[in-house]
Amino acid sequence: MSVEPSPSVTGQTQPRPPRRSMTSAVEVRRSARRRRTVSAYREGDRTIVLIPARMSEAEEQRWVGVMLDKLAAQESRRTLGDGELAERAERLSTQYLGGRATPASVRWVTNQNTRWGSCTPAEGSIRLSHRLQGMPEYVVDYVLLHELAHLLVPGHGPRFWRLLEAYPRTERARGYLEGVVAAARLPHPTPPDGA
Template sequence: MFEPRTGRTSAAASGYRRGVSADPSQRAVEVRRSARRRRTVSAYREGDRTVVLIPARMSEAEEQRWVGVMLDKLAAQESKRTLGDAELTERAERLSEQYFSSRARPRSVRWVTNQNTRWGSCTPAEGSIRLSHRLQGMPEYVVDYVLLHELAHLLVPGHGPRFWQLLEAYPRTERARGYLEGVVAAERLPKVPAARDE
C-alpha cells in the first residue's frame, strides 16, 4: 500500500503498490516531497508506516526506484539488530495470533548455537522452539518464516499436506524458503582464493 502524501495516486504510486512486497514488514509507504531537498533521499519508520523523503522535482520513475532502494536499506539495517529471547517469544506469539489464530502457543522460544545443519527445531511435547543463531542478521521475513514453520509443528507434526497448508497463510513462505536455499547453496560453494594482481 503506497500512499503519496497528496492523497492522489500517481502512476509511480500505483506501479509501486504492486511491488510493495520489497518491504518485508508490509508497512504502508508514504512519500513526502520537499522543495527544500535538492539531492538527498531519506527514509524512516513512523509507527506502522514507512516515510520516504524525496526532492519535489524527482520524476515518478526516480521516486519508484528510490522508494525501493530505501525500503531495502531500512530492511538491511533492521535485520542487523539481534532479537533477544524475550523479543523472539513475543514475536512468535504475534505471528501465532496473526496466522494461526493464537492456536500455536510456545512455552519457550530461544536462540541456540548448536544447530548448524538446520534453521530451527521444535519439541511439541514441551512447547519449545529453538532457532539457529545463524538466522541472526537475516531479513525479518526469513526469521518470521522459520518461526512460523516451528509454530506450525506445535499444531501439526511432520511435513504433510496439512502442515504446508498452514504455512500458505504466510505470504512470504516461498521467498523465505528461496532465501534460505540460497544461503545453503552459497555455503557449499568451494572456497576460491582471490586472484593476485600481477
C-alpha cells in the same frame, strides 16, 4: 547503496504518494542531485526511500524491496532477544494459526548449524539458529511460523503446508534461505593478480 538513519538529501526532491508495505507506509522521494545511491530510513510509522530521479519504475520497485529488507534486517539485529522472539511467536500464532500454537519456550541457540530452526512438540519448545539473526524480519517470521506449525502438525505433509499458506511471504522467505545456503556452497573468489 547505503542505509541512512536520517534524511540527508539536498536539492529538490519529488515526493511520491505513500505506499503501503507489510508494516508501514512507504514514501519514495526522487532527487535530481542523487546519482547512484539509494537510501532509506524510518520516520514514525513511515519508511522513506531516497532514489535518483532518473530511476525507472521497475528499478524503483526493486530498490524499495531491497531497502525494506535491509532496514528489517538492521532492526532485527538490534532488537530481537529471546523475550522478543517469544512475543513474536505469540503474535504470529494469533495472526496465522488462530492462536492454537502456544510454545512453552522460544529461544535462539548457537548449536544449530545445519537447520534454521527446530521444535520439540512434546515439550512445546522452539529453537531458532543464531544464523538467522540479522536476516530480514519476514525470514525470521517464516522460520518461527514454520516451527509453530510443527506444534500442531509434526511432519511436513500437505496438512502442515496448508497451515503455512496463510503467511504471504512463505515462498519469498524460502527463496531467501535457499539463496543463503547456495551462496555458502560457492567457492570464495580468488583475488586477481596484484590485488
